[in-house]
Amino acid sequence: MKYLNSDNPMLVSGSAASVFDPDLAKLPAVASQLDFARHQAEVPVHVHRKGQLIVSLRGAVTCTADDRIWIVPPDCGVWIPGGVRHSARATGNARLIYLFVEPGAARLPEDCCTLSISPMIREMVYRLAREGADYLPDSHAARLARVVLDELVEMPRERFSLPISNNSKIRAIADALTLEPSDRSTMGEWAKRVAMSERSLARLMIRDTGLTFGRWRQKLQLVVALRELASGATVQNVAAELGYDSVNAFITMFKKALGSTPAQYFAQRRATMVQSQEARSATH
CATH class of the missing domain: 1.10.10.60 (Homeodomain-like)
Structure with missing residues (x-):
């Protein structure tokens, strides 16, 4: 299976980056759950149009983006704006949720950062991940996505990164x-x-x-x-x-x-x- 929007076009089996292409969906926000016990623990450098929030349900992950190493600690998420090249390395027991956000859908930061994630947001993103990437614009999932984005805008920043240039x-x-x-x-x-x-x-x-x-x-x-x-x-x-x-x-x-x-x-x-x-x- 091919890495989606990856710099490396070679075929790689089992990569977490190959699960689905978030840029195919035009919805304001779509979510995906990944269990790294079923995938390779390292996701190579890639980029997509949508912004991405990485939240850990279990285990831990570090990301490299914007010339820094970012950690996803408990009750936090790493926000990566659209168009930013990034990679990730997860622990073998990691279980993550990715929230992909359409550019302009919410007033989220224009640079990479770590955001506090309330239990309510985490549960709502988890619920949205079960809806797939083809829910209707006037559905319950669409309303849930809107609330998630509104709440994310209010979340404070944390400092969990290392400059690497x-x-x-x-x-x-x-x-x-x-x-x-x-x-x-x-x-x-x-x-x-x-x-x-x-x-x-x-x-x-x-x-x-x-x-x-x-x-x-x-x-x-x-x-x-x-x-x-x-x-x-x-x-x-x-x-x-x-x-x-x-x-x-x-x-x-x-x-x-x-x-x-x-x-x-x-x-x-x-x-x-x-x-x-x-x-x-x-x-x-």
């Missing part, structure tokens, strides 16, 4: 560290691998990402850690995957970066979303 050398380091986050090579060692001097790599990092190499690598590890923790991995396993000598060392890094331990962080996010939903319900 369009520089091939930084992308190569990001790809390698994403696949092997426990790699503790120094900046000098990475500079040799990408055929640069250490000083040149340091300047390139600051210029293209706004971060030193050490801060940038720590943010990448946080992205990986959040993805794996969201997929159900234990703190012990994540600490080991990232190359930490002890669980306490990993928790200390996590708390210093995000202000709470992993357990506290996810508990606070769940509580915040419940409170937000209750507050919104009270005003309607």
